Structures are given as structure tokens and as C-alpha cells.
Amino acid sequence: MMNNSKQKNSGMVMVFALLILMSLTILGVSSVSSSLMQNKMAVSMEKRSLAFDAAESAIGAVMFESEDKTLLSNDNLNDPLSDARAGNQIDLTVQELSCFEDANWTNRSLTKNGLTKNSQHLAAGNYIDSPNVKSWSRTAFVREQACVGSSNVIGGSNISCHVFIVKGCGQVEDSKYVVANSQNASVFAPASQ
Template identity: 60%
Template sequence: MKQQGLVMVFALLVLLSITVLGVSAVTSSLSQSKMAVSMQQRGLAFDAAEAAIAGVFFESEDEVLLSDETKTDPLSEARQDIIFDPSSDTMSCFDDGEWTDRFMTEGGLTTGDRHILDGSYQSATSTKSWSKTAFVREQACRGSSNVIGGSNVNCHVFIIRGCGKVSGRSSVVANTLAASVFGPASQ
């Protein structure tokens, strides 16, 4: 009789340990799944932020837009706005109206258009993509004076922040780029 009771206790201990292992495996699997989804969403938001930065350059190099005197590209607009001081100013993805805004949508980028209408960048996983552009300063260009040439050309320095957000998440992924373009010197 004593041996049958001992076998039963041993069987219950084995069953308990298998249950604990199963529960911990399920818990681990769920947390890994959550981490994978989070990383995927962060990646989608980062891609949206990168696309927003690329959109600024697309629009700023758009010959159709540049030849239309009634429209301006993001860099030209930022050049006319307030000057951004990196030592004291911040550029948040949520600053409304303070910096030049451009949006990327599912429709993509089309030549001759100012991309100022907000919309979904991607609908499979609803994602937003937008950029903020600010003028920093005008400075002498560095490099060979034979190539850059003369006092009538300076480098105009801009800060471009691309922002991406996946709906349902409170966080925004941002990437910032400093860009310098040749432009006429201010007199």
C-alpha cells in the first residue's frame, strides 16, 4: 500500500513539473510574439519616417514644381520661415505650423505637386508618414574653390525630420537629416 501512495505522489510531482514547463513555454512564446510585433511596427514606422525624408528631396528636385512660380518646394519654404537654432530649438514631430510640413501617402509622390495633404502612408497596417523641414543657416561652402566658385554661391543648411507612426501605438519614430544645398548668397 505504501508503494502505491508513493507512486501516486511521484506521478503528481511529474505532472506538476510538466504543467509548470508548459505554462512557462506558453508565456515565453506570447512575450516573444509581442516583441516581434513591436519590432515589426517600429520597422514600419521607421520606413515611413525614411520615406518622408526622401519625399522632401523628391519635391525639392522636382523640375516641374521648381518651374511653377506659384508653388514652392519644402526647402524653399523653410528658407523663408523662421531660422532653426539647434542649440536652443527642438523640432518635434508634433509641432503644428512651426516648421514646413510634407506628407507621404499611399498615392505616392507625383511631379509638380506639393504634398501637403495628410493621409495614410500604408493601409495594411495603418501608418502615417510626414516630415518637418527647417532652415538652419547660410554658410560658405567647403571644398575646392575652383569647383564651387565665387562669392555669389553659398551653402544653405537645413534640418529635415522624418516622422512615422503606426496607428494604435502612442509612439512616433523619427529620423533626422542635416542637408546642405548650393544656393545664391544673400547680399
């Protein structure tokens, strides 16, 4: 009888030990799975952050080029806003300023070589090499309008505001998405009418 009781007790201990081992295994697998998921999310957030920085830099590059006095005084080269003004006007009700539209809009690239005075930034290349990140912009002319709030400054003159939209785009290589940001720019210029 004593032997039978010992066997029952040792059988119960073994069942409890197996239950504890199974619980620990489930917890371990769950922890590893959670860690892998968090790692993927962190990598994705880092890629989005790099792409966003590239998009913001592309907008800054358009502004740099548009304010480059050396470039503006060169009759052979145009800044992005002048190129956009000379090109197609965007109709935002039916068109989209897309990061992938090369034909209709003024296109610029920003590479790891940075920005150079008296230069249109048209060369292809990476914004960052490790990982490979592309940075480019699209600029379109939106409309010409009276300059709001400037009547005391330029009232009665032949000056109007030329409104542009600049879209900066950034993409990490092997990424399925492009991060983009847009900015409107208004420039005082002679009225065309």
C-alpha cells in the same frame, strides 16, 4: 504487512506522479508565457520597422519634391527647402525639430497615393492602410555658411551653402511612439549678405 507495503508504494508512486504532473504544468505554462512574450516583441519590432520605413520615405519625399524641376519652375508653388528657407530659422541650441511641431516648420505628408510631379504633398492620409501607418516630414532652415571644399569650384562667387535639416516621421496607428530619422541637406544658393 504485505498490504501495508503496497499501500506505501502506491502512495509514493502517486506523489511522484503528482510531482511530474506539476513539473510538466509549470513547463507548459512557462512555454506559453514565453511564446506570448516573443509574439509581442515580434509585433512591436514589425511596427517599429513599418514606422521607420515611413520615416525614411518621408525624407525621400522631401528630396523628391526639392528636385522636381516641374515644381521648381512653378511660381505658385514652393518645394519644402524653399518654404523652409522663407520661414523661421531653427536655433538647434534652444529648439528641437519635433515630429509634432506643425506651426514653425515646413510640413509635408506622404500617403499611399505616392509622389506626383508639380505638387506639394500636403494632403492627409495613410502611408499604408493595413495596418494604418502615417508618414510625414518637418523641414527647417539651419544656417547659411561658406561651402566647404568648394572653393576651387565657386571661389570668389556670390554662392553659399544653405543648410537644412529634414526630419522624417512615421507612426503606426494605436502606437504610443513615433519613429523619426533626420538628414541634413546643403544647397548651393545665392548668398544673402
